[in-house]
Amino acid sequence: MWIATLLLVWAAAPEGLPAAQARAYELIRPSDKDLPWRQIGWRADLLAAIALAKAEKRPLLLWVAGDPPLERC
Amino acid sequence: MSDPEIIGLIRRNFVPVALNLYEIREAKGPAGDFFRAVQKQAPELYQGLYVVTPEGKRLAAHGKAEDTPAKWTAAVRATLEQALKISGPLPARTDTRGDPPGLRGKGFDKDGSSLWAVYTRPMVLGLDRRGLGDHALDSIRISAEDWKAWSPPRDAVVGTRWSIPPKVGRKLHKVLSPTSDANTLARPDEVTDATLKLRITQITDGLASVRIDGHLAGIHTWQFEPNKGKKIRAAVGLLGIGTVHLKTGQWRSLTLVGEGLYSHFPPYDEPSRYGAVVEWCRD
Numbered sequence: 001m002w003i004a005t006l007l008l009v010w011a012a013a014p015e016g017l018p019a020a021q022a023r024a025y026e027l028i029r030p031s032d033k034d035l036p037w038r039q040i041g042w043r044a045d046l047l048a049a050i051a052l053a054k055a056e057k058r059p060l061l062l063w064v065a066g067d068p069p070l071e072r073c
Numbered sequence: 074m075s076d077p078e079i080i081g082l083i084r085r086n087f088v089p090v091a092l093n094l095y096e097i098r099e100a101k102g103p104a105g106d107f108f109r110a111v112q113k114q115a116p117e118l119y120q121g122l123y124v125v126t127p128e129g130k131r132l133a134a135h136g137k138a139e140d141t142p143a144k145w146t147a148a149v150r151a152t153l154e155q156a157l158k159i160s161g162p163l164p165a166r167t168d169t170r171g172d173p174p175g176l177r178g179k180g181f182d183k184d185g186s187s188l189w190a191v192y193t194r195p196m197v198l199g200l201d202r203r204g205l206g207d208h209a210l211d212s213i214r215i216s217a218e219d220w221k222a223w224s225p226p227r228d229a230v231v232g233t234r235w236s237i238p239p240k241v242g243r244k245l246h247k248v249l250s251p252t253s254d255a256n257t258l259a260r261p262d263e264v265t266d267a268t269l270k271l272r273i274t275q276i277t278d279g280l281a282s283v284r285i286d287g288h289l290a291g292i293h294t295w296q297f298e299p300n301k302g303k304k305i306r307a308a309v310g311l312l313g314i315g316t317v318h319l320k321t322g323q324w325r326s327l328t329l330v331g332e333g334l335y336s337h338f339p340p341y342d343e344p345s346r347y348g349a350v351v352e353w354c355r356d
Binding site for chain 2 (some may be wrong): 010016017018020021023024025027029030034035036037038040041043044045047048049051052053054056057058059060061062063064065066073
């Protein structure tokens with residue numbers, strides 16, 4: 001188990017993530033490359049988006065999800 | 074929506090809006106009214122995509138679950154193309170900027186709360202890339218009151234230890250599923266263990282480095298027939314680091330990395346490994 005390895009390593013590196021944990025972090029936390037849909041300039045304010053769509057004379061695309069659909073980090 | 078063609082189609086043609094279903098369907102006022110009127114035109118949809126005119130007329134919609142990403146991509150493309158066929162050709166958008174990002178993983182809201190970022194991912198072979206599954210993103214709301222529980226004791230020194238009350242620790246329940254799907258995730262009241270122990274390892278100019286050791290476990294009861302009542306189990310070991318200002322008790326940063334075991338309900342209950350990250354920073 002790599003968590004056991006981390007426990008052993010941690011004592012030597014209390015100021016930051018030990019190598020194995022840092023490796024796990026890199027695998028788990030997605031990069032921008034992993035989340036290409038963030039390239040879309042999503043709006044969060046529906047009324048402002050409606051006004052913009054009217055001004056631009058184009059449709060709105062509503063992406064509706066049961067949780068906050070956009071994430072930042 | 075990770076397909077480059079789909080992203081291009083959206084960026085060129087539509088004003089894209091991301092909405093939380095639970096909030097927008099209950100919203101008072103014109104935004105909620107607009108959405109509810111749209112929803113009535115596509116009663117078959119629970120969540121998904123709606124393409125509508127600025128007046129709220131449905132052009133196309135899609136929310137049916139597809140069994141492969143390729144099928145989902147094809148269905149989304151067909152939905153967008155159907156909408157474009159009705160609306161006619163549109164000039165490409167020139168300004169495709171979105172709204173500024175929210176507070177997820179960073180800073181404080183007006184009421185002193187924060188939104189910790191959560192990431193989970195199947196890691197059936199541990200750190201071996203061959204066993205990695207899809208990323209899942211989630212978040213945890215930490216109230217100003219919760220933050221107080223995370224503050225170190227007054228007059229803390231190197232070696233000072235404290236624990237997070239289980240009631241607050243249960244808020245990390247979002248790490249109890251590799252997919253972060255609410256249907257598979259133990260709710261806070263289903264968390265059976267929420268142990269979070271902290272220790273100051275170093276102090277530099279009033280800023281304490283903190284090590285966090287934790288363990289979370291939960292048993293979720295499946296809510297839907299024909300498997301209603303069956304149990305889903307998960308347990309996660311957490312290791313973390315953070316920094317906190319001793320004078321104010323305010324945290325500056327926090328990162329937790331977890332290794333979990335998840336067992337779906339029988340007969341799919343072979344335990345599988347997954348990883349979790351929780352993180353937040355002040356600035």
